[in-house]
Amino acid sequence: MNILIIGGGGVIGQKLAAKLAERGTLRGQPITKLTLADINDPTPVDASFEVQTTTCNIADPASVEQTVTAEADVIYLLAAIVSAHAEEDFDAGWQINMVGTLHVLERLRTLGSKPVLVFTSSMAVYGGEVPDPITDHTFLNPQGSYGAQKAVGELLINDYSRKGYIDGRGFRLPTISVRPGAPNRAASSFMSSILREPLNGQPANCPVEDDFLHYYLSPRKCVENLIKGAELRAEDLGQNRCMIMPGKMWSVRQLIDAMTAVAGPEPAERITWDAQPDIQAIVKGWRFDLRADKALSLGLEADETFEDNIRYYLEDDKPAA
């Protein structure tokens, strides 16, 4: 089993690589090689099989041609310009998130290698005038460029799969929290930083009110779901290859209470509450009452409680003091 992770330098890409190294198998077969590709050369992982790293800019077809070869049996396409970045840099967003996805798919069509391709979409594909709750088959009505680009990606994944050029499957990711590492340019960045920084002994600002509702998943469960996602049988996917990845809806207050329950009262005292209208303008358009029926029926899972998310962060990611 030869695996390529495009976006292998990101938080999820790195955790997925580590998990694959730990398992040693995918789709019931031993992993023989793992390639991590990203815009900057990714950090390799320790594994019993060969691990290669490479730089790849999916907006450049020549770069895609070098990275994507017929040897890959399973490809994870995780690379993307994130939400606030895509909103700010319209051109980069469309070029990387849409045209870049098209380059990868066109390369695979030319190769004729028909790999399993796992695509990460986003709950940002939902928005505007559609009724709650949001289901797998709710009208995609993105109110931001990032969501629009991901919705286009889903249409591409479906059509290339229908034609047999790939065996694609796409998952609309909940917001990942607690996400380790530094804040990024996603408008959702605060949904981890208000927990991560206080747990690390640092201050953090919350730009929304504490009744702000959103739909979350831990990085640990996300990686487990991405592995299950690659292992699903094509015939179980029906007439649309994309679905909501299971998560759970929580308020900011519930996130903070879970942190307090697990780690005591001090972290919550490190949070400031300065409203940020630019962030609110994006995140308040996102939907939070989501039902991941299809993925749940196929065996993907959400976290049990948000206290689990806090514990996973402490176990997997908190920097040593």
Added chain:
Amino acid sequence: MNILIIGGGGVIGQKLAAKLAERGTLRGQPITKLTLADINDPTPVDASFEVQTTTCNIADPASVEQTVTAEADVIYLLAAIVSAHAEEDFDAGWQINMVGTLHVLERLRTLGSKPVLVFTSSMAVYGGEVPDPITDHTFLNPQGSYGAQKAVGELLINDYSRKGYIDGRGFRLPTISVRPGAPNRAASSFMSSILREPLNGQPANCPVEDDFLHYYLSPRKCVENLIKGAELRAEDLGQNRCMIMPGKMWSVRQLIDAMTAVAGPEPAERITWDAQPDIQAIVKGWRFDLRADKALSLGLEADETFEDNIRYYLEDDKPAA
């Protein structure tokens, strides 16, 4: 009012041009110039204002740059590779229907001219596992490349409009019948030819059974709706610029009965009934129980009865004997 019709050589483009020439105004202002652009140089129309024709291949950015200028106040983007053609030539379909649309939009973003842009989408964006009836906000789940490309076009029109680069509006066209001229490579071509050819004294084959249901609109009403579509106020369009253009659902039997009611029994006797599985495979995936609530509330209209469609063909299009 300077108007550009991309796809101005097609059936709808030509009829739209003739109607604009007859009206002399659009959006309450006199038309000063009309440009018809198409892959082959379009036939000009007689008008009291300047009419120019030009060739344009939207898959070629240099060609788009020549044709699309800052002078256009209203642009109709009708150009497309049709359904069976897009299914057969995967590459041409995506290059023209998606990348071509992107070229036009990118040109307008660069120009900064913010025109009204009317985009023709299709009911082929619907399909698969979604319940009837189909509404404006039903999940777009195309089961063919043409529908997927049109669905991407809608996402682009919405995002470029949201950012203020264009004032876009998109209409999911019913199948146009009775469409004049020669059969084309649309899988829906028979939905006109089983009426048009018999009315012209020629034989025609019906590749589906007579209980086949579909959603139709006459060319005359389609053009009227495209004119109203350009005249809608942006603030009435809500959080999605695309909607179903009103049509009505009829069976093949009802189409033929309407023809008989208007033109007597002879035309129906010229129809043969050889099933065509390749055509059926495409058209049976299309949805027919559609509700165009948004467009109807904004003043767009369907035909009253299919007998009207037959009469419009005889009045507007039937070749002189």
